[in-house]
Amino acid sequence: MAALENPVPPVAALFPSHADRVRWDDYLTRELLCANARVAGGSVVPTIDMTALRSQLALIDFQAPRGLEELLPWTIAQLEHGVVHMTNPRYFGLFNPAPSFPALCGDRLTGAFNPQLATATTSPAAVEIEAHVIRAVARQAGLPPEATGHFTSGGSEANYTAVLCALTQANDRFATEGARAFSGPPVFYISRESHLAWVKIGHQAGIGRSAVRQVPTDGRGRMDADALATMIAEDKTRGCVPVLIVATAGTTNAGMIDPIGRCAELARAHGLWFHVDAAWGGAVLASDRLRGVLAGIERASSITIDAHKWFATTMGCGMFLTRDPAILSQTFQVTTGFMPSNTATVDPYVTTAQWSRRFLGVRLFLALAAAGWSGYAQHVERSVALISQLRALLAERGWRIANASSLAVLCVEPPVGAADPRTVAGRVLASGRAWVAVATYEGRDVIRICLTHGEATMDDIHELIDALNAAC
Ligand SMILES: Cc1ncc(COP(=O)(O)O)c(C=O)c1O
Numbered sequence: 001m002a003a004l005e006n007p008v009p010p011v012a013a014l015f016p017s018h019a020d021r022v023r024w025d026d027y028l029t030r031e032l033l034c035a036n037a038r039v040a041g042g043s044v045v046p047t048i049d050m051t052a053l054r055s056q057l058a059l060i061d062f063q064a065p066r067g068l069e070e071l072l073p074w075t076i077a078q079l080e081h082g083v084v085h086m087t088n089p090r091y092f093g094l095f096n097p098a099p100s101f102p103a104l105c106g107d108r109l110t111g112a113f114n115p116q117l118a119t120a121t122t123s124p125a126a127v128e129i130e131a132h133v134i135r136a137v138a139r140q141a142g143l144p145p146e147a148t149g150h151f152t153s154g155g156s157e158a159n160y161t162a163v164l165c166a167l168t169q170a171n172d173r174f175a176t177e178g179a180r181a182f183s184g185p186p187v188f189y190i191s192r193e194s195h196l197a198w199v200k201i202g203h204q205a206g207i208g209r210s211a212v213r214q215v216p217t218d219g220r221g222r223m224d225a226d227a228l229a230t231m232i233a234e235d236k237t238r239g240c241v242p243v244l245i246v247a248t249a250g251t252t253n254a255g256m257i258d259p260i261g262r263c264a265e266l267a268r269a270h271g272l273w274f275h276v277d278a279a280w281g282g283a284v285l286a287s288d289r290l291r292g293v294l295a296g297i298e299r300a301s302s303i304t305i306d307a308h309k310w311f312a313t314t315m316g317c318g319m320f321l322t323r324d325p326a327i328l329s330q331t332f333q334v335t336t337g338f339m340p341s342n343t344a345t346v347d348p349y350v351t352t353a354q355w356s357r358r359f360l361g362v363r364l365f366l367a368l369a370a371a372g373w374s375g376y377a378q379h380v381e382r383s384v385a386l387i388s389q390l391r392a393l394l395a396e397r398g399w400r401i402a403n404a405s406s407l408a409v410l411c412v413e414p415p416v417g418a419a420d421p422r423t424v425a426g427r428v429l430a431s432g433r434a435w436v437a438v439a440t441y442e443g444r445d446v447i448r449i450c451l452t453h454g455e456a457t458m459d460d461i462h463e464l465i466d467a468l469n470a471a472c
Contacts, residue, residue, distance in 0.1 A: 013065055024068055035076055039085045043432035048082035089456040090434040090463055092449040094252075095280040095309040099363075100454065102370045103313035106363035117357035118349040121341040127348065130361035133368065137305065138321045140285045140373065142298025148328060148345065149302075149321035150352045151360035155279035156197040157353055158304035158320035159246075161331070163188065163205045164353075165302060165322065166244035166273030168331045175330065179207050187235055188244035189213045191223035191258055193251045193441075194277065221256030221403060221442055223247065229266055244273045249294050250281020253439040253448060255405030257281065260296030267301075276300040279318070280452070281407050283310030286376035290384065293406045310380060310408070310452050313363040320352075383408035383451045390449065390461050397469065402446045411439065411446035418472035421445040427471035434464045 016024070056074075060066070085091055087098040120127040130151055138147035152158045166188065167174045173181035186207050190198045192214045202212040213231055218224045232242050245267045247258040260276060267274035276297050282305030284290040285297075297303060302322040307313040322328055329344040332351050341347055349355045368376065387408045395401055398415030405411075414424050425438045425447050439448040449464070 024072070027072065031073070031076060035080050036087055039080060039087055040089060042085075042088070044085050044088045044091050044435040045429050045432050046082050046084060047432070048078065050082075053078060053082065084435055086453075088435075089453045089460045091453060092434060092436050092451055092464060094437060095306075095450055095452055096315070097309065097312040097452040098454060099314040100312040100367045100371075102366035103307075103317075103363035106366045107314050110359040110362055113359075115359050117359055118355055119339055119341050119347045120343065121347070123359070126359045126362070127346070129365050130348075130359070133361050133365045134319065134321065136368070137285075137319060137364075138303075141282070141294075141300075141303055141305075141321060143300070143303070143321060143323050146325060147321060147323045148325040148351075149319060150348055151307075151364075152318035152320050152352070153316050153354070153360075154308065154318040155195070155277070155304050155306045156201070156318075158279075158306075158318045159195075159198060159275070159277055160201045160204060161320045161328075161353055162246070162273070162275040162302045162304065163201050163207075163244060164331045165324070165327045166275070167205065167207070169273050169301075169324070169327050170241065170243040172330075175333075182241045184239035184241050185211060186243045187211045187213050187240045188242065188246065189215050189228055189231065190246045191215050191217055191248060191251070193217050193221045193223075193253060193256065194246060194248040195252045195279065198246065217442065219442060221251055221254045223258040223263065225259045225262035225266065228263065232266065232270055242270060242272055244275060246275045246277055247296075247300075249276050249278035249297060250405075250407050250409075252280075254403035254411050254441045254446075255281065255407035255409035255450075256403065257293055257406070260294065261299070264296055264299040268299075273301045274299065276303045279304050279306045280309035282306075283376065283380050284407065286373050287380050288377065289381060290377075290406065307361075307364040307367075310383070311364060311367065311376065312379070312452070312454055313367060316358075317360050317363055319364075379454055380408070383454075383456075386456060386458070386461060387449075387451050389458065390451070390464070393461070393465055394468070397465070399468075402441050402444075408452060409448065409450040411441050411448050413444075413446055414468075414472050421447045424468065424471045428467050431467055431471070433467040434460075436464075436468075 086096045115123040115126045117123050117126055134149045171181045199209050199212050202209045215228045215231060216224050235242055245263050247260045247263040249257050264274050305319045307317040308315050325345050328351050335342055344350055348357050387410050391401055391410050394412055400413040402411040402413055413421060422438050422445055425436050428434055428436055437448045439446055
C-alpha cells in the first residue's frame with residue numbers, strides 16, 4: 001500500500017523549526033532583560049502615544065502574515081512604553097509586585113508544557129505539586145492537617161468560592177435550588193473598607209448585591225464587631241438568612257486588619273461560614289515576627305491569599321484554602337462521561353470554579369522552594385521596614401499619617417496648606433518619577449503608598465519623597 005502523505009505541512013509561522021525557536025527564545029531572553037533594565041530606570045507611567053499605537057494597530061489587519069522579527073520588537077516596545085510598570089521600584093501601587101525570578105521561570109515552564117490541570121489523571125505531577133504548596137500554606141496559616149484548597153485566577157475568584165461554600169454549607173438544597181432554597185434572602189457581612197469585588201460576587205452568586213451587608217468601621221478602617229453583631233440580629237429578625245462573615249486581613253485601602261477573633265466568635269455563635277480575606281496581607285504568615293497581626297486566622301472556615309500580590313508571583317495566582325474539604329467538593333461536584341476521572345477532593349474540575357486550568361501554582365512552588373519561608377520572611381519584613389522609614393520621614397516633613405497599619409501600606413495627607421491628595425497624586429504621576437494611588441480611607445481622600453517591590457531601596461523612598469514634596 002502506498003504511504004499516506006500529509007495533506008499540507010504544519011503552519012511554519014505557528015510551529016517554527018527547532019532552530020528558529022532557539023533563536024527566538026534567545027532573542028526574548030536577552031531583549032526582555034534589557035527592556036526590564038530600561039524600565040527600572042525610566043518612567044513608571046505610560047509614555048506611549050495612543051494615537052500612533054491605534055494607527056499602527058489598524059495596519060495589522062491580520063490579512064498578510066508578518067514575521068516575528070517585526071512583531072516581537074514592536075510588542076515589547078508597546079509594553080515598555082504603554083503600561084504602568086510594576087517592575088519599576090518606584091511603583092508604590094496596588095500590591096501588584098515585581099515578579100520574582102523563580103515565578104517568571106514558572107510561567108515559562110507552564111507555557112512550554114501547557115499541562116491541563118482539570119484532572120489529576122491528565123496532569124498527575126502538576127496537580128500534586130499544587131496540592132503540596134496549598135497544604136504548606138494552609139499549615140502556615142494554622143489550619144488543620146485535613147485542610148485543602150486550590151489556586152485561583154486571583155483573590156476575587158477565591159472570595160467567590162468562599163461565598164459558594166458558605167451558601168452550600170448553610171443549606172444543602174442550595175446546590176439544586178439556588179437562593180430559592182432559603183426561607184428568606186441569604187445575606188453576608190463584609191466591612192465598608194473591604195474590597196468591593198464582594199458586591200460583584202453577590203451578583204455573580206445569584207443572591208444579589210443587596211445581600212452584601214457593609215458593616216461600619218471603627219474610625220480606623222477596621223470592622224466594628226459590635227455593629228456586626230447588631231446587624232446579624234436585625235437581619236435575623238427581618239427574616240433574612242445570614243450565611244457568612246468576612247474579615248479582611250489587610251484592607252485594600254489602608255492595610256487594616258478586622259477583629260478576626262471577634263468575627264470568628266460571632267460566626268461560631270450563629271453557625272456561619274467564616275472567611276478571612278488576606279489577599280495581600282496573608283504573606284506576613286511567612287514571618288515569625290509579623291504573623292501575630294493575623295492571630296485568629298487559624299479559626300477561619302476559609303482563607304484567600306493571593307500569591308500575585310506580596311508573594312511576588314506573576315499575575316493570576318490566587319489561593320483558596322479551607323478547613324472543610326467536604327463542603328468544597330459538594331460545591332463543585334459534577335459528573336460527566338467525557339472526563340478521564342472524577343475523584344472528589346482530587347480532580348480540580350470538581351473542586352474549583354474553573355474547568356480547563358492552567359498550572360497556576362508552579363510559580364509559588366518554585367519561589368517558595370527557592371527562598372524558603374525564611375526568604376519570604378525577609379521579603380515582607382524589609383517592605384515593612386522601608387514603609388516605617390518612609391512614615392517617619394514624611395511625618396518629619398509635615399505630612400499627616402492617616403492609617404496605623406502593621407503591613408506595608410501607608411496612607412498620608414499632604415502638609416497643611418499644600419494641594420489636596422488627588423491633585424498631589426496626579427502631579428506625581430504626571431512627573432513619571434513614582435506611582436502612588438488616591439484612596440478613600442474612613443471617608444476622606446488620602447494618598448496611598450504601598451511597598452511590595454522586593455528590590456525597592458531607600459534611594460527609591462527618597463525619590464518618592466522628593467516627588468511628593470515637589471507636587472505639593
Ligand atoms: C483585600 C483584597 N481582596 C480581594 C482582592 C481582589 O483580588 P484580585 O484582584 O486578585 O481578584 C484584592 C485586590 O486588591 C484585595 O486587596
